Amino acid sequence: MLKFPIYLDNSATTPMDPRVLDAMVPYYLDHFGNAASRNHPFGWEAEDAVDKAREQIAKLINCTEKEIIFTSGATEGDNLAIKGIYDMYARKGNHIITVTTEHKAVLDTCKHLEKLGAQITYLGVDSEGNIDLNELENAITDKTILVAIMYANNEVGTIHPIKKIAEITHKKGALLFTDATQAAGKISIDVERDGIDLMAFTAHKMYGPKGVGALYVRRKNPRVKVTAQMDGGGHERGMRSGTLNVPGIVGFGKACEIAMNEMDADAERLSKLRDKLDTALLSLEESYLNGNKNSRLPQLTNISFKYVEGEGLMMAFNQNIAVSSGSACTSASLEPSYVLKALGLGDDLAHSSLRFSLGRFSTEEQVDYTIEQVTKAVHKLREMSPLWEMFKEGIDLSTIEWAAH
Amino acid sequence: MRVYLDNAATTALDPKVIDAMLPYLHNHFGNPSSIHSYGRETRAAIEKARKQIAGLFHVSPGEIFFTSGGTEANNMALQCSVRDLGVTHIITSQIEHHAVTHTVEALKKENKIKLTYVKLEADGSVDYNDLEELLKASSEKTLVSLMHANNEIGVLLDIDKVSELCETYDACFHCDTVQTIAHYNLDLQKTKIHFISCAAHKFHGPKGVGFIYVNADALIKPLIYGGAQERNMRAGTENLYGIIGLAKALEIAYKELEETKQYISSLRAHLKKRLNEEIPGIIFNSPDNGLYTVLNVNFPASEKNELLLFNLDIAGIAASGGSACSSGSNIGSHVIAHFNREEDSAAVRFSFSKFNTKEEIDFVVDKMKEMMLVTVQ
Ligand SMILES: Cc1ncc(COP(=O)(O)O)c(C=O)c1O
Ligand SMILES: Cc1ncc(COP(=O)(O)O)c(C=O)c1O
Numbered sequence: 160m161l162k163f164p165i166y167l168d169n170s171a172t173t174p175m176d177p178r179v180l181d182a183m184v185p186y187y188l189d190h191f192g193n194a195a196s197r198n199h200p201f202g203w204e205a206e207d208a209v210d211k212a213r214e215q216i217a218k219l220i221n222c223t224e225k226e227i228i229f230t231s232g233a234t235e236g237d238n239l240a241i242k243g244i245y246d247m248y249a250r251k252g253n254h255i256i257t258v259t260t261e262h263k264a265v266l267d268t269c270k271h272l273e274k275l276g277a278q279i280t281y282l283g284v285d286s287e288g289n290i291d292l293n294e295l296e297n298a299i300t301d302k303t304i305l306v307a308i309m310y311a312n313n314e315v316g317t318i319h320p321i322k323k324i325a326e327i328t329h330k331k332g333a334l335l336f337t338d339a340t341q342a343a344g345k346i347s348i349d350v351e352r353d354g355i356d357l358m359a360f361t362a363h364k365m366y367g368p369k370g371v372g373a374l375y376v377r378r379k380n381p382r383v384k385v386t387a388q389m390d391g392g393g394h395e396r397g398m399r400s401g402t403l404n405v406p407g408i409v410g411f412g413k414a415c416e417i418a419m420n421e422m423d424a425d426a427e428r429l430s431k432l433r434d435k436l437d438t439a440l441l442s443l444e445e446s447y448l449n450g451n452k453n454s455r456l457p458q459l460t461n462i463s464f465k466y467v468e469g470e471g472l473m474m475a476f477n478q479n480i481a482v483s484s485g486s487a488c489t490s491a492s493l494e495p496s497y498v499l500k501a502l503g504l505g506d507d508l509a510h511s512s513l514r515f516s517l518g519r520f521s522t523e524e525q526v527d528y529t530i531e532q533v534t535k536a537v538h539k540l541r542e543m544s545p546l547w548e549m550f551k552e553g554i555d556l557s558t559i560e561w562a563a564h
Numbered sequence: 565m566r567v568y569l570d571n572a573a574t575t576a577l578d579p580k581v582i583d584a585m586l587p588y589l590h591n592h593f594g595n596p597s598s599i600h601s602y603g604r605e606t607r608a609a610i611e612k613a614r615k616q617i618a619g620l621f622h623v624s625p626g627e628i629f630f631t632s633g634g635t636e637a638n639n640m641a642l643q644c645s646v647r648d649l650g651v652t653h654i655i656t657s658q659i660e661h662h663a664v665t666h667t668v669e670a671l672k673k674e675n676k677i678k679l680t681y682v683k684l685e686a687d688g689s690v691d692y693n694d695l696e697e698l699l700k701a702s703s704e705k706t707l708v709s710l711m712h713a714n715n716e717i718g719v720l721l722d723i724d725k726v727s728e729l730c731e732t733y734d735a736c737f738h739c740d741t742v743q744t745i746a747h748y749n750l751d752l753q754k755t756k757i758h759f760i761s762c763a764a765h766k767f768h769g770p771k772g773v774g775f776i777y778v779n780a781d782a783l784i785k786p787l788i789y790g791g792a793q794e795r796n797m798r799a800g801t802e803n804l805y806g807i808i809g810l811a812k813a814l815e816i817a818y819k820e821l822e823e824t825k826q827y828i829s830s831l832r833a834h835l836k837k838r839l840n841e842e843i844p845g846i847i848f849n850s851p852d853n854g855l856y857t858v859l860n861v862n863f864p865a866s867e868k869n870e871l872l873l874f875n876l877d878i879a880g881i882a883a884s885g886g887s888a889c890s891s892g893s894n895i896g897s898h899v900i901a902h903f904n905r906e907e908d909s910a911a912v913r914f915s916f917s918k919f920n921t922k923e924e925i926d927f928v929v930d931k932m933k934e935m936m937l938v939t940v941q
Contacts, residue, residue, distance in 0.1 A: 164601055171603070172595035172801060180589055187582050187770065192882075193574035198873040199882035201568060231632035231772065234790040234800030264790030264799055271789050363801060368589070370632070370772050370803025388787070390670050391635040391663030400663060401635035402574060402765060404772025404806075473600070481600035 165480045165525045169364075169518030170313055170341060170459055175410070176366035176519065182413040183368065186406040194403045195394060205405045212412025219415040220339075220358065221349040222375055228395045229408055232372040233340040236359025237264035239374055239399065240336045243385025244305045244357070245272050248334075252302030256280045256333075258290055259501040260312055265338055269307070278302070286503050287451035288317030292327060299331040306335050310342035310358075314498040314514060315450030316459040318342065325354030334383060340364055344418035345456055346426060350375060356383050362407065366519055367414030371407035374399075421519075429517045430457035432526045436515055437462075439530040443537055445550070449499060449512060458521075463504065463512040466547040467540045472513060475536035480529055483514045567924045569883045571766075572715050572743060572858055572915035577809070578768035584812040585770065585805040596802050597793065606804050613811035620818050621760075622753040623777060629794045630775050630807050634742040634763030636787070637776035638663040640798075641738040641759035644784035645707050646676050651736060653678045653704040655695065659688055659899040660711055664740055668709065678704065687851045688719040688902055695726065699733035706733070707758075711740035716899040716913055718743075718855030727755045736782065742766055742774075746817035747825070747857060758782045764806065768917070769813030773806030824918045829856040831916050831925055838929040843936050849903060849911055860913045862905050863936070869910035872935070876912070879931040884913045 166174070186208055194209045196202025213224040230236045241255065257269055259281050269279045280298045282290050290308065299306070306328040311318045321337055328335045336357040339348055343358075344365030350358060361372035376398070377383045391400030437460050440446055445465040464472060469484040495509035504512070515529070541547040549556060568576070588609065594602025596610050611625070618625040631637045642664065645651045654668050654677050672679040680698055683691040690710060699706065708730055713720050723739060730737040738759040741750065746767030750760070759782065763774040778784060778797075790799030817824070836859060839846050845864030863869060873885050885897070900911045914928070 166602060168595070168598055168600065168602070171598050172593060174591075174593045175589060183589075184582075187577050187585075188579070191574065191576045193570070193765075196570060196573050196882070196884065198885060199570065199877045200566075201570065201882050202573075231636070231803065232800045235632070235788055237790065238788045238799075262790065263792075267789035267799070361801070363595075368805070369801055370806045389635055389639045389663075390666035391638070391661070393662065393666075400666070401633045402763065402771055404632070404770075406770065407772050407803075407806075477600055481594070481598070481602050483598060483600075 161524055161528055163479045165529060167480060167482045167515045167517060167521065167525070167529060169521070170514065170516035171483055172363045172369065173366045173518050174520060175368060176414065176417055178417060179367055179410045179413045183406040183410040186409045190405075192405075194405055195392060205403075208405060208409050209403055212408045215412035215416040215419075216373055219344065219348070219419050220375060221351050223378065225396070226375050226378050228374045228376060228398050229403060230359075230372045230374055230399060231370055231404070232363070233338065233359045233361035234264040236361070236372050236374040237262065237338055238268050239385060239388050240357045240359055241265065241268045241305065241307055242272065242388050243398070244334060244336065245277055246386035247384050248304040252304045254278045254280070254300055254302040255305045255307060256282060256295065256298050256303060257307040258282045258284060258309070260284050260288055260498045261307065261309055262313060262338055262340070265307055265309070284501055288312055288315050288498075288502055289451060289454075290319065292320070292323060295324065296327045296331070299328065299333055301332070303331065303333040306333050308335070308337060310337045310339035310348065311346070311456050312450070312498065313341045314496055315461045315502065316341070316456035317451040318346070318454045318456065320454075321353045321355065329354060341456060344415065344422060345458060347422070350377070356381075357385070362411035362414055365414050365418055368407045368410040371404050371411050373411070425519055426457040429521065432517055432521060432523060433458055433460050433515075435523075436460060436526050436530060440533060443534060446537070447508065449502060449504070458517040459514065461512055461514045463508040464537050465508060465511055466544050466550060467511050467537055469511050469513055471540055472511070472533070472536055475540065476532045480532060483516070484512065565880050565924075565927055567881045567920075567928060569881060569914040569916060569920065569924075569928065571917040572913065573884055574765045574771065575768045575917050576919060577770060578813060578816060580816060581769055581809045581812045585809045588805045588808050593804075596804065597791065610802055610804065610807050613807050616811050617775065617814055620814055621777065622751045624780065626795070627777055627780055628775050629778060629797045630773065630802060630810075631798060632772055632803070633765070633774040634740070634761050635663040637759075637761035637763075637774055638738075638740055639667050640776050640784070640787040641761065641778075642667045642671065642707070642709060644787055645736055645738070645759070645782065646671055648784045649736065649782060650705045651677065651707045653680065653702050653706040654709060655680045655682055655698050655702070655706060655735075656709045657682050657684060657690060659684065659714055659716075659902055660709065661715055661740055661742070664709055664711070665898070682710070684902060688714060688717055688899070689851070690721060690726070692722070692725055692729070696729055699729055699735055702733070702735070706735040707738060708735050709738040709740070711742075712744040713855035713858070714899060715743045715858070716897060717860045718850045718858030720854055723757065724755050727757055731756060743855060743857075746814055747855065749818070749821065752777065752779075764810035764813055767813050767817050770806050770809040773803045773810050775810070820918075825856060827918060828916045828920075831920055831922060832856055832859050834922060835859055835914060835925045835929065838925070839932070842929060842933055847905070849900065857917065858913060858915045860911055862903070863910045863912065865906045865908040866910075867908065869908055872910045872912065875935050876931070879935070881928055881931060884915070885911065
């Protein structure tokens with residue numbers, strides 16, 4: 160039996176895995192100590208739990224425990240990495256390179272730094288969301304301190320070739336920061352193999368709790384340092400002060416451990432379901448895939464249904480299926496997605512896109528139902544659409560001059 | 565028996581708080597920014613929590629911004645008022661929490677502010693005459709950052725007086741209320757304060773969440789950039805269950821405020837009385853009329869004081885030598901340093917909650933007496 164509404168918005172946030180919550184509850188109730196309390200067992204229990212979680216998290220991305228700094232989430236991680244490097248390496252330079260399709264947490268931080276005197280280069284992307292590696296290489300100067308490029312995009316799922324990006328970045332003497340919020344726990348990340356210097360990620364996108372994340376900061380070859388953006392008790396080796404969110408951290412650790420064991424199986428199962436969804440929906444007339452079909456997150460697809468309003472489409476099955484028509488952070492506004500626009504989509508196609516993101520708890524039955532409902536809704540909306548009618552009559556819509564509205 | 569008397573470091577979650585959180589931990593997990601029903605229901609829950617919290621302090625919901633805790637709130641108040649309000653002079657004290665002292669020191673090091681420390685009285689309270697002199701003499705845009713209650717010794721600030729002084733001399737006022745929220749009523753209509761800070765884990769709420777109140781007159785910009793959460797003031801997916809738990813913990817605290825206050829005060833008085841009568845040479849680092857959840861006790865000099873906290877732990881008693889936040893436990897407390905106590909004497913902070921009992925207090929005194937007989941002789 161299907162339970163409604165079906166949740167296909169796992170890129171916005173995931174439900175918690177029950178095993179994660181089970182691991183957390185004792186730290187809410189019994190072991191409630193402050194991990195910084197050094198002289199009694201309430202503190203030690205909390206500290207031990209944090210240490211264990213640090214290990215579980217480090218294992219997932221193949222780093223050491225000391226390279227993990229706990230944060231309140233990926234947004235804080237993005238802010239800390241970029242501002243922290245900008246402050247710490249001010250003597251070397253003030254140039255940062257990023258990409259127009261990054262998350263707002265990266266872009267807005269860069270914009271803020273621009274006001275303080277940073278020079279920011281925003282690389283563009285092609286129609287699939289890929290950057291041009293030559294363009295990256297040419298953009299790096301001796302003033303470049305940081306290249307900030309996400310591991311995988313949150314709206315279209317395009318995976319960037321981080322290893323190659325790291326090689327280019329390092330050859331030119333800069334550091335690489337990657338926002339791996341969407342990739343961590345979904346696809347294999349290895350900071351050594353990939354050559355990552357800093358990486359932000361968050362628990363609630365991988366079946367862990369909200370309100371906790373981590374920033375990986377490399378300690379060897381080279382030793383990377385960030386300036387703290389929040390001062391205080393000197394927690395997290397001075398890089399991030401504030402009483403640790405122990406239950407949240409325990410949950411994050413558990414989520415990483417589960418991901419470590421189940422990520423491959425999840426990815427295989429979900430990519431099959433995703434492909435089924437893709438095949439069915441892309442067989443509809445005038446529907447287009449957004450993103451890089453061959454280098455894409457396994458559980459996500461983003462599709463534009465031309466001549467249909469994405470919002471209207473969502474309304475049509477909103478009661479029963481939860482998807483997103485843009486990234487969650489911007490979906491409250493009716494502006495077309497800046498990511499899709501960066502891929503070159505016109506307002507019409509950008510407005511007609513939906514992001515379906517599957518998760519560990521998605522089933523084939525849910526996908527089948529979704530295919531049926533979306534197909535029905537697309538047909539129905541197009542039947543009512545004058546644009547669709549004109550298109551069917553063979554009128555080239557791009558030649559029509561629209562009155563301003 | 566395990567006795568937890570370190571409630572100023574953090575508190576046990578109230579079971580009623582986790583009950584309120586559980587539905588959100590289990591089923592209602594949507595991202596509050598999502599426009600589908602999963603998102604709408606969690607958005608509504610967060611806004612309800614905000615409204616409820618705002619009501620307790622008589623402010624508008626638009627002035628409450630959720631943060632990851634007290635440290636973030638303090639940093640936001642201080643860093644953003646320097647950056648956005650043109651503050652170039654900060655007056656603070658030498659016994660603030662590190663989330664304030666280290667932040668203002670960093671601002672000074674970056675040459676962004678002039679930093680002045682107000683004089684303190686013998687008991688650690690602020691010398692209000694000196695504060696007034698400093699404000700009078702300050703020709704720059706000034707911010708006063710003084711904590712409502714000190715986390716180590718519990719000395720209280722007269723916030724009405726400081727608020728008035730700040731009004732008179734046109735200064736901004738940041739009050740670190742992390743130790744007093746949920747323990748005292750605070751009416752921000754009556755007492756004008758520009759910023760207050762809150763951390764839920766200090767009053768039986770969850771860790772990793774707090775809020776900053778920002779008076780509508782203080783037009784600061786965010787400390788953390790990104791998504792449009794918190795009306796563009798604090799980016800990042802909200803700590804949903806944390807916020808629900810924070811609101812619940814506050815609701816309970818304020819509903820039971822008078823009872824709890826009386827109950828905890830009686831525990832504190834009992835401990836104080838027994839220690840005073842039964843252990844010679846004790847001095848209290850906490851004033852009589854201080855924060856009722858904290859009693860800081862100075863034990864007379866002894867070579868074995870180094871082991872005092874260790875022995876307390878062996879006896880099953882969790883208390884603290886200073887604040888939990890200072891990383892190395894052997895670094896002397898910057899607060900206790902104010903008293904210039906005899907060398908080798910030892911300060912222990914006992915901090916209480918509604919979950920403590922009189923039996924626990926008696927147990928502690930009995931154990932301390934045993935220890936003192938061994939160590940003092
Ligand atoms: C007075 C005071 N301010 C700020 C803080 C910092 O709060 P948090 O560690 O939750 O960020 C604390 C507690 O550690 C405190 O006692
Ligand atoms: C790529 C990316 N970076 C950063 C974030 C921000 O994460 P959070 O909201 O948990 O801080 C998100 C999620 O919204 C994301 O998808």
